[in-house]
């Protein structure tokens with residue numbers, strides 16, 4: 146009965162209901178898209194690491210994480226790792242953020258080619274000079290790049306030496322030593338990617354590496370990392386997501402506050418009638434809380450649908466830089482965020498309604 | 511003070527202190543209403559009629575005096591107990607019908623049952639009341655699809671659904687034309703006769719008051735005339 150009243154109330158002022166739910170939905174989409182983007186980017190990196198034949202990622206101990214760009218690994222570990230049992234090739238990679246989510250990778254190019262088992266050039270050829278750059282076909286297409294032209298990236302002029310197939314480590318590949326000096330990371334790399342002698346030995350190699358590198362580096366299999374993904378693996382994004390979450394709660398609070406506040410004022414008489422019929426203040430609060438939660442749930446549904454739309458737009462707009470995935474495991478989290486914001490917004494109007502004197506409401510007789 | 515009085519009021523005062531100046535709405539009301547009586551309350555606007563009803567129905571607390579409703583002293587009741595009084599012992603009918611606009615006529619009636627924590631299907635007895643009120647076929651409609659007379663009859667059904675001992679009707683015909691007024695007044699009288707429910711009705715209209723067993727007039731917060739009809 147009470148649910149019917151709640152539902153009919155929402156239906157009665159459906160424009161307000163829809164607008165409120167859409168605002169909540171946009172917040173939900175924002176969260177889902179950012180998480181989906183970070184997960185998509187990680188999966189894309191994993192795919193491109195696999196594209197060069199790697200099975201294992203090595204990161205500094207403690208930051209079990211996939212940090213987007215920080216160079217904390219001493220280069221000398223590359224040689225050490227490559228001598229370990231089951232390790233076929235170890236490649237030190239320095240990642241530099243170019244802009245947004247786009248990054249470039251500095252590698253020992255010969256080892257890169259060796260690990261990949263030969264690189265196919267769609268145009269041009271390998272790196273020869275320190276300032277040469279190799280781009281992949283996506284980046285080439287998106288920016289209409291021609292071999293031989295100069296690209297200004299990180300305030301440095303690069304000479305485009307070749308175009309390679311997509312899915313090899315990074316969209317942009319340059320010489321490790323050049324990128325190290327350019328970014329002030331001499332002697333350091335961001336991560337080491339490892340190709341094992343036989344993929345069946347991946348777990349053995351991971352365990353072994355973690356034993357010998359204890360206290361220095363941490364090894365994870367790439368398959369495991371992508372499946373264990375959660376936002377806490379991404380410290381730089383964690384802060385960002387916290388900000389977005391706080392913002393979502395605040396916006397949810399504001400929109401529900403306004404919407405419910407108007408509803409309570411508009412329904413002064415109806416609330417008075419319910420009280421005259423024997424509704425206690427908590428019952429009035431109960432009705433408004435149900436209404437709020439229903440609004441938040443509508444908002445979540447809209448948000449989830451919008452996240453598919455956002456994904457479509459992003460993938461259509463910039464396929465080379467941005468990878469977004471749908472993150473159903475985050476739907477409940479986003480729902481909780483939406484509901485918390487909405488409930489906070491319901492507190493004041495709800496108490497106002499619960500405390501309202503029924504006589505004043507009915508006094509217009 | 512006779513023991514078969516369902517309502518006993520002695521020296522009732524009510525002062526509103528909501529504005530800058532206190533308003534003495536009731537200044538010492540004495541009133542007895544017998545069980546099963548149909549009482550009309552008349553008086554000019556602002557004389558305190560609605561205030562009296564709100565106190566009798568447990569919607570407002572008295573400032574001073576004794577008010578005993580069906581054996582319970584209103585002054586001794588907590589807010590929660592006064593709410594229970596409204597759920598079970600009294601039914602309100604208002605001038606402006608006050609149906610919930612988003613619910614159908616039937617749901618407007620059912621919500622009163624729900625708030626009184628009554629479940630199960632409507633009793634045959636109550637279905638007879640719906641027939642008597644002539645709204646059985648109109649129950650699926652929302653209030654805005656009903657005429658004023660129909661809305662007021664739904665409101666009466668809502669007031670009766672929990673079988674309250676007392677019905678407090680505050681100008682129930684104030685918004686109705688003569689024809690609909692007569693229908694509503696006859697229904698109230700029929701319910702009073704057939705079911706023995708005590709009915710108190712505020713009205714401005716002497717013809718409406720004539721439907722009652724007894725008429726009391728209130729002026730400036732006091733009973734001016736108590737005139738057994």
Ligand SMILES: Nc1ncnc2c1ncn2[C@@H]1O[C@H](COP(=O)(O)OP(=O)(O)O)[C@@H](O)[C@H]1O
Pocket residue numbers: 504505508526527528529533534535553554555556557558559560561562
């Ligand atoms: N909630 C209220 N707050 C303050 N004053 C009120 C309130 N309700 C009624 N009054 C005042 O009390 C007096 C009696 O009002 P009321 O009982 O509504 O009279 P009636 O129903 O006879 O017209 C009036 O002066 C009115 O302005």
Ligand SMILES: [Mg+2]
Pocket residue numbers: 510559560561680
């Ligand atoms: Mg009045």
